Amino acid sequence: MSAARPRCVLAYSGGLDTSVAVHWLTHEQGYDVVTCSVDLGGETKADRVLQERAVRAGAIAAHVVDAKALFLQHFVFPSLATGARYQGVYPLATALGRPLIARLLVDIAREEGAGVVAHGCTGKGNDQVRFDVAVAALAPDLRVAAPVRDWDMGRPDEIAYAQRHQIPVPVTRESPYSVDANLWGRSVETGVLEDPWQEPPADAYQWTVDPATAPAEGQVLELHFETGVPTAIDGEVLDPVALVVRCNELGGRHGVGRIDHVEDRLVGIKSREVYEAPAAVILDTAHRALESLTLSRDVLRFKAQVADEWARLVYDGLWYSALRQNLWAFAASTQAAVTGDVRLRVGRGAVQVIGRKSPTSLYQAGLATYDRADDRFAHQAAEGFISLFGLPLRTQAAVQGTLEAAGPQPLLPQARRRLSAGEVTP
Numbered sequence: 001m002s003a004a005r006p007r008c009v010l011a012y013s014g015g016l017d018t019s020v021a022v023h024w025l026t027h028e029q030g031y032d033v034v035t036c037s038v039d040l041g042g043e044t045k046a047d048r049v050l051q052e053r054a055v056r057a058g059a060i061a062a063h064v065v066d067a068k069a070l071f072l073q074h075f076v077f078p079s080l081a082t083g084a085r086y087q088g089v090y091p092l093a094t095a096l097g098r099p100l101i102a103r104l105l106v107d108i109a110r111e112e113g114a115g116v117v118a119h120g121c122t123g124k125g126n127d128q129v130r131f132d133v134a135v136a137a138l139a140p141d142l143r144v145a146a147p148v149r150d151w152d153m154g155r156p157d158e159i160a161y162a163q164r165h166q167i168p169v170p171v172t173r174e175s176p177y178s179v180d181a182n183l184w185g186r187s188v189e190t191g192v193l194e195d196p197w198q199e200p201p202a203d204a205y206q207w208t209v210d211p212a213t214a215p216a217e218g219q220v221l222e223l224h225f226e227t228g229v230p231t232a233i234d235g236e237v238l239d240p241v242a243l244v245v246r247c248n249e250l251g252g253r254h255g256v257g258r259i260d261h262v263e264d265r266l267v268g269i270k271s272r273e274v275y276e277a278p279a280a281v282i283l284d285t286a287h288r289a290l291e292s293l294t295l296s297r298d299v300l301r302f303k304a305q306v307a308d309e310w311a312r313l314v315y316d317g318l319w320y321s322a323l324r325q326n327l328w329a330f331a332a333s334t335q336a337a338v339t340g341d342v343r344l345r346v347g348r349g350a351v352q353v354i355g356r357k358s359p360t361s362l363y364q365a366g367l368a369t370y371d372r373a374d375d376r377f378a379h380q381a382a383e384g385f386i387s388l389f390g391l392p393l394r395t396q397a398a399v400q401g402t403l404e405a406a407g408p409q410p411l412l413p414q415a416r417r418r419l420s421a422g423e424v425t426p
């Protein structure tokens, strides 16, 4: 082999696709391949296994990066603070991981003097877009290669290719699903899940027990947040990784965090997706509860729009866009007051908020109370307020008549039940 071969940095999971890709990029495309395996706290293989497999498939070097803490600090917690869920449900685990992996690929490409980065995504998903666009934003001079998208091989062809070239084929039983997992959740697709009418089989779930078999009594826990970031469970201060791991375990034991929905992919396909995201569901529920106490009605309303937009951008692979950054400037500025505690009951698949408190709470007992003695609310002022608040409707009714969907006729005759005097038993 000549020393002048160009270098390519490949995102490497140790699975069949990316193992074949190492060989294919080396022999069909003429690269020296450097692999990069990023641990985001999913179901990743041991470092040594990844490195051995990469080298045996033909890589000239194999990097393994523990990016769990970076992932939470720079990607997950900002998304949690923003309150983002794609299409109202998906906490974006996979979508949040891709821009970080892309960033690390670029860093390694710089270190290794590579002009190309590569990933193992297919041509039907969102992940290819996320990688390609993130790399384009971070390093426009780098080329992105997507061998699995380019080659014309199905799984049996890949196995045959691997056997032909003595690439070790993972011996573990092949999962019937396509899975991506990190600390923020586990994404499960394909196989029998492709029928949206069919209930996901038990084996689709690995992190959560069936809610029906979870302990009936459930469990109460208290979460502490500092300016929008979760920092402690039941009074015990934990680093972000330990805290999220704890929430995943705890939620998993109680069957919390199963999400089954039909999602709109960026590439125009509706897809049935199953997620397990116990920590994301627990922390998002708690964070929302704390915000309901500490943020004004207007901020909450506007922030919901920002969250929706954020979710769309992140889902669509536009993490490194100016708009996503600008939205963060807004969301971050709302979090100064989001400090306090939330008490939750988790059990049988549900998360229930049962208490919340904050030193910056906007909840004022003296205003909320119905107890006359402590009441500080100006009842008389309500009348003047309502008179002006209702003024536009009174004007409208006077000029344009009543706008009433059920028509101008009295509704009472249609709804009335009446007894004549003789039917009443004294």
Ligand code: ARG
Residues within 6 Å of the ligand: 092, 093, 094, 095, 126, 127, 178, 179, 180, 187, 188, 189, 263, 273
């Ligand atoms: N539909 C999700 C998303 O686009 C999950 C993708 C999971 N990827 C996978 N290889 N199974 O974010």
